[in-house]
Every structure is written in structure tokens, then in C-alpha cells.
Amino acid sequence: xxxxxxxxxxxxxxxxxxSISNTSTGRLGCLIADDFSTxxxxxxxxxxxxxxxxxxxxxxxxxxxxxxxxxxxxxxRGLLSRVKVDIIIHSMAVSDYRVKAVxxxxxxxxxxxxxxxxxxxxxxLLLVMERTPKIIAMFRDVSPQSTLxxxxxxxxxPFETLIDRGFDVLTQNNCTFVLANDLTEISGERHxxxxxxxxxxxxxxxxxxxIAEATVSATI
Amino acid sequence: xxxxxxxxxxxxxxxxxxSISNTSTGRLGCLIADDFSTxxxxxxxxxxxxxxxxxxxxxxxxxxxxxxxxxxxxxxRGLLSRVKVDIIIHSMAVSDYRVKAVxxxxxxxxxxxxxxxxxxxxxxLLLVMERTPKIIAMFRDVSPQSTLxxxxxxxxxPFETLIDRGFDVLTQNNCTFVLANDLTEISGERHxxxxxxxxxxxxxxxxxxxIAEATVSATI
Numbered sequence: 001x002x003x004x005x006x007x008x009x010x011x012x013x014x015x016x017x018x019s020i021s022n023t024s025t026g027r028l029g030c031l032i033a034d035d036f037s038t039x040x041x042x043x044x045x046x047x048x049x050x051x052x053x054x055x056x057x058x059x060x061x062x063x064x065x066x067x068x069x070x071x072x073x074x075x076x077r078g079l080l081s082r083v084k085v086d087i088i089i090h091s092m093a094v095s096d097y098r099v100k101a102v103x104x105x106x107x108x109x110x111x112x113x114x115x116x117x118x119x120x121x122x123x124x125l126l127l128v129m130e131r132t133p134k135i136i137a138m139f140r141d142v143s144p145q146s147t148l149x150x151x152x153x154x155x156x157x158p159f160e161t162l163i164d165r166g167f168d169v170l171t172q173n174n175c176t177f178v179l180a181n182d183l184t185e186i187s188g189e190r191h192x193x194x195x196x197x198x199x200x201x202x203x204x205x206x207x208x209x210x211i212a213e214a215t216v217s218a219t220i
Numbered sequence: 221x222x223x224x225x226x227x228x229x230x231x232x233x234x235x236x237x238x239s240i241s242n243t244s245t246g247r248l249g250c251l252i253a254d255d256f257s258t259x260x261x262x263x264x265x266x267x268x269x270x271x272x273x274x275x276x277x278x279x280x281x282x283x284x285x286x287x288x289x290x291x292x293x294x295x296x297r298g299l300l301s302r303v304k305v306d307i308i309i310h311s312m313a314v315s316d317y318r319v320k321a322v323x324x325x326x327x328x329x330x331x332x333x334x335x336x337x338x339x340x341x342x343x344x345l346l347l348v349m350e351r352t353p354k355i356i357a358m359f360r361d362v363s364p365q366s367t368l369x370x371x372x373x374x375x376x377x378p379f380e381t382l383i384d385r386g387f388d389v390l391t392q393n394n395c396t397f398v399l400a401n402d403l404t405e406i407s408g409e410r411h412x413x414x415x416x417x418x419x420x421x422x423x424x425x426x427x428x429x430x431i432a433e434a435t436v437s438a439t440i
Contacts, residue, residue, distance in 0.1 A: 016375050016403055017313060020240050052272060093237060097345050105348070125317050127347040128325075155236050183236055 001220070003036050004046045004085045004146075005029050006076075006092035006135075008053025011067045014099050014127065019067075024093035026053025028191065031212035032089055033061055039220055046085070048075055049092070069095055069132040076135065080142045087147045087219045090136055091179070097129035136173045147219045150175040155183040166196050177218055179211065221440070223256050224266045224305045224366075225249050226296075226312035226355075228273025231287045234319050234347065244313035246273025248411065251432035252309055253281055259440055266305070268295055269312070289315055289352040296355065300362045307367045307439045310356055311399070317349035356393045367439045370395040375403040386416050397438055399431065 007029025009022030026049055036042045037058030045061040055063055064079070066072040072094065079085070105124045136150050150173055152166040166180030178196045185192035193211040195218060196202040205211045227249025229242030246269050256262045257278030265281045275283055284299070286292040292314065299305075325344045356370050370393055372386040386400030398416045405412035413431040415438060416422040425431045 014240070017244070017373065018240060018242055018315070020234065020238060022238055024237070095238070100344065124320065125349040127349060129345040129347060153237065 001041050001086045002044050002046070002083060003033075003042055003087045003089070004048070004076075004079065005033050005036075005089045006048045006072070006094075007033075008050035009093040010050060010069050010072055010095045012095050012098040012132075013068065014102065020095065020097075020099065021050075021052075022093035022095050024050075024053070026050070026055075026091075028208045028211060029089065029091040030054040030056050031208050032091065032215050034058060035212045035216040036087075036220070037061060039216065041220065046079055046083070048072065048079075069098060069135065072135060073133060073138065076138065077142060080139075085143055085146050087149075088139055088143065089149045089215060089219070090139065091149075091151045092135075093153065094135050095132055098132050099127055100130040101128040102126070103128060134173075136169070136175075140174045147176045148174070149215060149219060150178045152178055152180045153183065154180075157182055163194060163196065163200070163202060166194065166202075167200050170196060170198065177215075179215065221261050221306045222264050222266070222303060223253075223262055223307045223309070224268070224296075224299065225253050225256075225309045226268045226292070226314075227253075228270035229313040230270060230289050230292055230315045232315050232318040232352075233288065234322065240315065240319065241270075241272075242313035242315050244270075244273070246270070246275075246311075248428045248431060249309070249311040250274040250276050251428050252311065252435050254278060255432045255436040256307075256440070257281060259436065261440065266299055266303070268292065268299075289318060289355065292355060293353060293358065296358065297362060300359075305363055305366050307369075308359055308363065309369045309435060309439075310359065311369075311371045312355075313373065314355050315352055318352050319347055320350040321348040322346070323348060354393075356389070356395075360394045367396045368394070369435060369439060370398045372398055372400045373403065374400075377402055383414060383416065383420070383422060386414065386422075387420050390416060390418065397435075399435065 008026035009024040011019045011021045013019045033045050033047050033056035037060045047061050048064045064075050066075050103126045139148050150169045152169045162180050166178045170178040179193050181193040191208045193205050194202040195214050228246035229244040231239045231241045233239045253265050253267050253276035257280045267281050268284045284295050286295050323346045359368050370389045372389045374382050382400050386398045390398040399413050401413040411428045413425050414422040415434050
């Protein structure tokens, strides 16, 4: 049985010295990898992560580094075209936007209006961002047979919204499970997560280790 | 003798999960710290760095972590108000801009024009960035007696431009030296740097170790 885990965060370049990152430690993905590696039915774990992510050390694990969403997509398509993966755990924090253009307020005004400038004396810089392709939507196309666990992270959301939005991700992307969690319930060793299934039933876990164990038992 | 070294890069938050970073390994700053630590006249090294930066391990070194430019400024002002620092090596890659607002093309148009919208059907996100305070300009105010080494990094610049722009940084901020370097001349162990003095004379070095040794001998 082969497992694919994405973890950590993506990084989109602004220029050669600046970049936009999704800050994710990858610690949960790492624990999930470690838990899978102790299971004798798991042959190989492909761990695709950002360069700053926590890394599992099991001999079964092959680590593949990515930075941008485009490099993540390339790595996933390449891997899934040559390897049959049974379980996909998509825990990576993937940027929704990437840099399309860097401009200034005055130049932006000109471009958008094709008329006189709004101001020529502004110190503001503008980063124009465009949507990235939805990585989670790709999995069902390139690896339809896999068990797929998606992740949904919100910030300071009511509990019902968290479950609803998590279930939306599940139905929109035909996931097997979605792990929904909220930033305000993650600190240090505490990590509250709700593992939602296709009937919208869910179980609550309160540590990364408990989430990791539940994710492995639910999917293996 | 007390030494202050800034190293690595700053990180400006966009929101609770996204941030803009200046990517700098801090390896050069770390080598400089290690070189200072072997000198018997150095009592203490304050090493102010981003969380991802390389870290010196000398017992003489106190590491102070910062993230945003504001936190860097606070840390520096706090430190320099209570400690007399003889030498300042400002190698940190400090962001020139921070996030002022996150908006969309259509909302931005409304705000800027106070009239009809430019478009209501755009997936583009806009990050409006404002200038950060110039950290290097602060050192002469709060620690006028210190020997000050500034850094100037360009990308694919002609040699003359690199020396001119480096010397501009020196004169504008009353530095003792400026280390000018270009991204295209930094890869792996190779790191070309020009240590420029107040007469615009300079010496070329070709490795991080050579730059570190020259910086220590020139300032101690």
C-alpha cells in the first residue's frame, strides 16, 4: 500500500529575494507519516512538502520538496502518473493566490483606467495576485481510486461554520474524509480537529497525535 | 567589546496564515558572528535574526528572534538603549514594504475613484504595500559611536552600479563600510562581495568565509 502526504506550506516568489509563504509547520503531516510508517501494510510513503516543513525520518518515506503551487502540481502529476497511490492525505497549506504583477498605485490606476493618473506621489506598492489552480480538485482526476483526505483550516469561525465549510470541501472534491480545524484551537500540543465523513458525521480530536492516529485508522 | 549582528530576513504578516518574507539564509551573518567570537577582545555578540536564519553557537552569543520590521526596530532600540555596542554588522535582509491593506481590484477601484466600479467580476486580489522605516538609518541616531557596516544586495547589476549603489548606502547612512554584493555572484560556497570604505576604495572577496574574516579585521 502506497501513501501520499502533502505537508507544510507553499511559497510563491515575488522576485528573487521576496516571497509569500503559507506558514504551516508540517508537524501534523509529519506525525501522520510516522504513524503510517509503523503499519506493516504500508510499503511506501511519498511526503511532498515545503522546504521549511517538519520531516518524517522513516526509511519507508521518500521526501519530495516543492515551493510554489505550480511546482507542487508538477510533482503530484509526475508522481501520480507513475505510481499507484492508495491513500492521499492533503494536509499542505496551499496558497490560493500567486503574484501576477508588481506595480504601484499610480501605474495601476493608469493601466486600469487608460486615463490620467490617480496620483504620482505615492509610496505604495501593489501586488496583484491571481488565483492558483485548486490542487485538491486535481486528485480525483489523476488518481480517482485513492482514498482522499482533505483539510480545511479556518480562523475564528463558529463551530457549525467549520463543519459546514469542511463538508463543502468534501463534497466539492469528492473526498473520503475532511479534517476541519480552526487556528484559534491550535496552540502548542493542543490541536482540535474534526474528522468529517461522507455522511457529515464527525469525531473530535484534541491533539496532533490523536488526529494522526485517527487519520491512519480511518483510511488504512 | 560588544558586537551587534543582524542576519537572515524579516517576515511581514498578510494575515494569520500568510506572510511575505525576505529570503536570506543568514549564513554570512552566522560566519561573521563565529569569527568575532574567536577574538579575545570581543565580550558579547548580540545576534538578531529571523526564525529561519542560520544561528551561531558560540557561548558569547545571545540570539534575539524577530519577525517583522517593526519587531526588528523594537528589538534594536531596546538593546541599544541599555547596552553600549561597539560594532554593528547589519546584514539582515529587511523588507522595504509591509502590508497596508488587502483588497480586490473592484474594491480598490471604488476606493481610489469614488465612482463606479472598474470591474465586479475579477478574481484578482490586491495587496497594498507601504514603506517600512529604514532600519539602517536608525543606527546613527541611537548608537552614533558604533562602527557600522551596512549591506547592499542587487540582482544582476553592472559592477559599477553595484559599487555606486553600495557607496550611496554608506554616505546616506554614515556607515563605516558597506558590503556590496549581487545575487548572480552568490551560489553555494561562492559569494562575491566588495567591502567598500569611506573613500570608496574597496576590496573584492569571493567566499562567505573570506567576507566574514575581512569584516571582522576591518572593524575590530
